[in-house]
Amino acid sequence: MHQKKGVPRMGELFELYSHEIDADPFPGYAKLREKAPCYWSDSAGLWILSRYEDVAKAAQDWETFSSLRGNLIDEIPGRSGGTLGTTDPPHHDRLRSLAQSAFTRKAVEELAPRTEAIVDATINLLAGMDGFDFVADFSSQVTVKTIFALLGLPERDPAETRHKVVLSISTDKEARGRNPQLNEAFAELTDFLADEIAERRRRPANDLITALAEAEVDGEKLTDREVMLSTTMFVVAGVESLSSFMSIFALNLADHADSRRRIASDLSLLPQAIEESLRFNTSAQRFRRTATKSVELHGQLIHPGETVVLAYGSTNRDERKFPNADVFDIDRNPRGHLGFGTGKHFCIGSGFARMVTGIAVSRLLARIPDFELGSRDFDWVPSSNFRSPVSLPLVCT
Template structure:
C-alpha cells in the first residue's frame, strides 16, 4: 500500500518518485505519519496559496511548528493582520537595503573563495554557502561578530528534525529558545541605540502611527536569521549541486554570466530547498473525490508542484533556458517569501564570483547526506573536486 511519509529518510534522499505517484494517483492524500493531507499538483497548491480564507497560516506554516511562533510572523498570520505586518516589514526591506548588500556580498564571497584557492576539493556547505550566509546576516542585522559558529549551528538545528524519531527533539527546541533569546537581547540593545541595520528598521518602521510590537520584532528577526542563514545556504547548495550534475549548463553560465538569473529560477523549480509547508483548513473542501475537513492540516508540497507535467513541460529535465514562470520556489499568494529580492540578488552575485573562480568542478560523493527535515531539503555536505 502506498504511503507518503515526509519524515522518511527515503523522502529526504529522493522525494520525486513519491511526488509523481501522489500527483498521478493520490492528488489529495491523507498521510497517516504526518497526520495531514498532502496536495501535490501545481494547480491545487496555487489555489491554496491564493485562498488564505480557506487555507489558513494562522496555526503555523512549518510542518513541525515551534511553540509561540504561530501568529507572530508574516508566514503565520492571515489578512488583515498579515497585511499590516507585511507593510511594516516591507518598509524596512527597501531598494536602498538591496543596493547596500551588493558590494558586501561580493566581498564576503571572494573572501571565502580565497580560503579554498589552491585546494583540490572543498565542502561547498561548510566552506562556502554557510559561511557566506552567516556573514550576510551579520552585515544586514549588525550582529556581533563573535559566536557566529554557534548562531549557524542553532539555525541549522531549527530547520531539522531528529534523524531517529523524525520529530522536533529537545536539541531543536533548545536551539529555537536560544535564537529567540538571542534576538530579544539584541533588540533591547538596538532600541537604546538604533542604527541603519534591518533590525533597527523593524523597530522604528511606522505606518500611520502604528509599529511592530516587541514580540513581532523578536519573531521576525528570529525567523529571518534562521531563513537567511540556513534556507539561503540550502538553496545555494542545491544550485551548486544542479550545476555539478549538469556540466553543460554550468559551462554556459561560465561563458555567459548574464544567464545566471534564468538558471537560478530553473533551480528553484527543479530542486527547491523549500519543499513543503502546511496550512489549516477553515472550512470543508471537496477535492479529487476526498472531503478535507475544517480543522485538518494540509501539506502543500511545493517540490511536487514544481515537477508537475500538467504545468511544466518535461519537468524532470533541468533546462536553464526554460524561464519557468509560476514556480513555487518562493511560495506564492499573500505569503510569498518576503526575502525573495534579497535571496535572488545575493545568489546572482555569489554565483557570478563562484563560477569566475571555480569554473570547472565535479561531485566527489555519489550518495549525498541529506538534512533530516520535513520542510526543507538540501545536503548537509557537498564535496566538490575542482577542475
C-alpha cells in the same frame, strides 16, 4: 464515499518522516500527482496537495487555508501568530508592511558591495584547493555574514550559527515532530536576538533590527515579541533557506557540467539558471496550512481544522505546468514556479536571495569554473519542510 486513506490498500505513497524523502522526494511526488493528488497520510495525520493548480489555488486562498496555526509541519512552540509566515490578513499585512522597507530594491542594492566583499574573501580562502565542502566552506560563510550584515548583528562563527539554525528547523524523525533539543536551539537563537533588540531600543542603528523596532504603519509599531520572532525568522530564512538554495544550485551545476560551463562563459544566462534551479530543486519543499472549512478535492473531503500540506517541491515538477519537468534546462523560462511560494506568503526576501546567489555563484565560477561532486555519500537535513544537504563535497577539476 470519501475516505481518508489516500489510495486504499496501497500503503503509504509518501512517507513524510523518512530519510529517503529527505534525500529524494521527487519519485514520491510523482506517485502522489498521478494516483492521489489530494492525499491523506495515515502515518502523519495530514493531507498533502501535490499538483500545481491545486497548490497555487490553496496558497492564494488564505481564508480557506490558514497559516494561523503555523506554516511549519512540525511547528516551533510559541511561534504561531507572531511572524509573517504564521499570520493571516489583516495582521499579516501589517507585519509585511512594517518589514517590507528592509527588502526594497534600493535596500538590497545597497547591500551588494558588502556581499561582493564577503564572497571574494571567502573564495580567496578556497583558491588553489583541490576541493572543498560547499556548505561549510562557502554557502554558510556567505549567508551567515551577509544576513548578519543586513540585520546589523555582531559576527558569530558561521559554522556554529548554521548548526543552531539547522537544529531549530529540523524534525525528529523517530518522534515525528519536535524534541527538546530542537526547541532549545531555537530558544538560544531568540535569546541572542532578544538581547540585540533590547540594545537597539537603547541605541538605534542603521540596520534591519532598528528598522523593525521603529517602523510604524498608521501609528502602530511591532510588539517586542513580533520584532524578536520576525528577526529570528529572518536569521533562519537568511542562513538556512538561502544557504540551502545556493548549495542545491551548486549540486545542480556539478551534475550538469555543460550548463555550468555555459553559464561560466556567459553570465547573462545566470538569472534564468537561478529561476530554473528554484523550480527544479527548491529548498522550500513543503509548507503547512490549516483548513477553516470543508473542502472537496479529487473525491476527498478535507474537514475544518485538518492540516493541509502544500508540496511546492512537487508542483515545480508537475508536467501539467512544466513540460519535461524532471529535466534541468537553463534555457527554460520557468515562469510561475513556486520556489518562493505565491499569494500573501510569497517570500519577502526573494530579491535579496536572488542578489546574494547571483553574486556568489558568478564570482565563484569566475575563480573556480570547473568542479564536480566529490561523493554522493552525504546526509540531508532531517526536516518535514525543507530539503538541504548537510554537506556538499566538491572536487576542483
